[in-house]
Amino acid sequence: MQKTNSIVIAGAGVFGTALAQRLSWNPKNRITLYTIEPDVVSDINECNQNAKYFPGRHINADINATLDITCAYSADVIFLAVPSQVIESYTHEIFPHMQQKTRIVNLAKGLSVDGSFLIDSIPFARVGSLKGPTFAVEIMNGVPSALTYGGATEDFSYIAEVFQETGISLDHAADLRGVELLSVLKNMYAIAIGIVSGRYNSPNVDFLVMTKAVNEMRELLELYGCSSNTIFNYCGIGDLGLTSLNDLSRNRTLGLLIGKGFFNDPKSSTVIEGLRTIRLLGELVREKGLEDKFIVLEALYALMYSGMSLNDYYLTVLS
Numbered sequence: 676m677q678k679t680n681s682i683v684i685a686g687a688g689v690f691g692t693a694l695a696q697r698l699s700w701n702p703k704n705r706i707t708l709y710t711i712e713p714d715v716v717s718d719i720n721e722c723n724q725n726a727k728y729f730p731g732r733h734i735n736a737d738i739n740a741t742l743d744i745t746c747a748y749s750a751d752v753i754f755l756a757v758p759s760q761v762i763e764s765y766t767h768e769i770f771p772h773m774q775q776k777t778r779i780v781n782l783a784k785g786l787s788v789d790g791s792f793l794i795d796s797i798p799f800a801r802v803g804s805l806k807g808p809t810f811a812v813e814i815m816n817g818v819p820s821a822l823t824y825g826g827a828t829e830d831f832s833y834i835a836e837v838f839q840e841t842g843i844s845l846d847h848a849a850d851l852r853g854v855e856l857l858s859v860l861k862n863m864y865a866i867a868i869g870i871v872s873g874r875y876n877s878p879n880v881d882f883l884v885m886t887k888a889v890n891e892m893r894e895l896l897e898l899y900g901c902s903s904n905t906i907f908n909y910c911g912i913g914d915l916g917l918t919s920l921n922d923l924s925r926n927r928t929l930g931l932l933i934g935k936g937f938f939n940d941p942k943s944s945t946v947i948e949g950l951r952t953i954r955l956l957g958e959l960v961r962e963k964g965l966e967d968k969f970i971v972l973e974a975l976y977a978l979m980y981s982g983m984s985l986n987d988y989y990l991t992v993l994s
Contacts, residue, residue, distance in 0.1 A: 678705035680837050683750040685709045685765060687719070687740055689728045690782060691756030693814035699735040701840045708740040709747065716740040729815060744769060752778040752837065754805070759783040763796040770798045778830050780805050784862075784948055785855030790955050792855055803830055804851055806858045807909040808917035817842060823910035825854025848908050853901030857910050860895060862926045862949035863956065864888035865919035867971050867992065869930015870978075874989060884992055885919060887971050894968060895956065933978075936985070953979055 680703050684691045687710035698704050710716060712727070719725055719740035723733055747753055747769045755762055762783060779799045785806075787793055794802050803826030814820055821844040824831045831847045838845055848854050867888060871880050889912060893903040905911055918924045922931075926949040957976025960966060966973040974991040977983035983991075 676702040678703055680704045681749060681751045682706045682754070682837065683709055683747045683752075684754045684756055685747070686756030686758075686782075687712065687715050687725065687728075688756065689811040690814070691754070692725045692728055692734070693811040694754060694756065694782070695738050696735055697814055697817070697841045697843055698837065699737050700842065701837065703839075704837060706738050707746045707750075708738060709742075709744065710740060711742065713742060716742055732815065745772070747777075748772045749774070750777055752780060752834070754780045754782055756782045759787065759793055762793055766797045766799065773799070775800070777801065778803060778833065780824075780826075780834065781855070782806075785858040786952070786955070788951065790959075792852060794851065794855055801830055802826065802851070803834065804854045804858075805834075806854050806914060808913040810917070810921075810923050812923075814843070820844070821846070821909040821913060823848055823854055823908040825849075825851040825905075825910070844909075846908050848902075848905045848910070850902040850905045852899065853896050853905035854908070854910050856896060856899055856901055857892065857905060857914065859948065859952045860892050860956075861911075861915040861918045862947070863952040863975065864892065864915060864949075864971065865924055865926035866930040866933075866947070866949045866953070867975050868919040869924075869927040870934040870985075870988065871930075871992065872927070873931040873934020874985075880993065881920060884971065885915070887992065888915065888919070891969050891971055895972075898959075898963075898965075933985070950979065 682704050684695050687708040695706050695708050699706055715727055719734055723736050725734055757765055778801045779797055780803045782805055785793055803824055805822050805824055807822035809820045819842050823846050824834050825848045835845055868881055868884050871884050893906050896903045919927055926947050929947050953975050960969050971992050974988050978988045
């Protein structure tokens with residue numbers, strides 16, 4: 676079958692490699708993995724493996740890896756699996772050479788360090804987001820999975836074709852910024868739920884706090900001018916559940932360790948996506964005087980940055 680979809684995945688790390696493997700199931704997809712790591716390129720092209728990120732795993736021989744950034748110039752779609760801090764520089768470097776029809780799909784977390792949306796730094800007209808309840812290792816293992824595409828309906832139609840025969844289900848939200856925002860909110864609330872899990876090890880308690888988290892996430896969507904209904908996509912409740920209730924999640928694991936009393940100052944001990952979000956949104960909520968509306972978020976912020984005790988945290992979020 677002729678390969679009619681020219682796909683570039685920028686970033687040949689864990690998620691980029693796993694996504695390439697699954698997209699290669701669709702015989703219409705011609706897939707190029709772009710990376711700045713020469714050892715990864717030679718490993719994929721010569722040995723059909725990416726031992727640096729998936730040791731012992733076979734990579735489809737149809738997948739080509741390259742160090743040449745010009746591979747993007749003729750792509751129909753570019754999936755951004757590079758670190759969030761290089762998205763702006765990468766997209767601005769390729770932009771002057773690109774076709775207008777090219778679609779850019781962000782896979783990275785949705786907010787920058789300063790709280791701005793990553794997608795706002797991407798100069799392309801056709802920008803989308805792909806987020807959802809997926810661990811990269813399960814994508815690589817071929818497990819049925821689901822993602823939300825945030826963006827224009829006409830672009831979703833094409834992305835849906837790209838994902839045919841991959842075993843990955845897609846739903847769609849026109850609320851692009853909402854999809855991006857949810858990708859960081861779920862990490863923050865995974866820490867909140869992990870903390871109570873560490874103390875109580877109780878499904879009752881987990882879902883008590885998870886229900887509060889869902890309501891606060893809907894309120895935060897509205898605070899940012901997004902649709903509260905986006906929470907009902909895979910990128911919303913689905914991703915929150917995956918991240919906050921599964922021990923493969925680093926943010927939940929951090930919460931568990933805090934709840935068990937292993938860290939007195941977790942923010943200095945590890946770098947977790949949710950910690951930055953807690954500070955950013957905690958300060959926003961305080962500036963707007965909305966502490967009473969965001970009980971879990973305010974308690975998280977107070978625990979991490981204002982000296983609240985663990986016992987007071989439990990009393991606050993479980994009341």
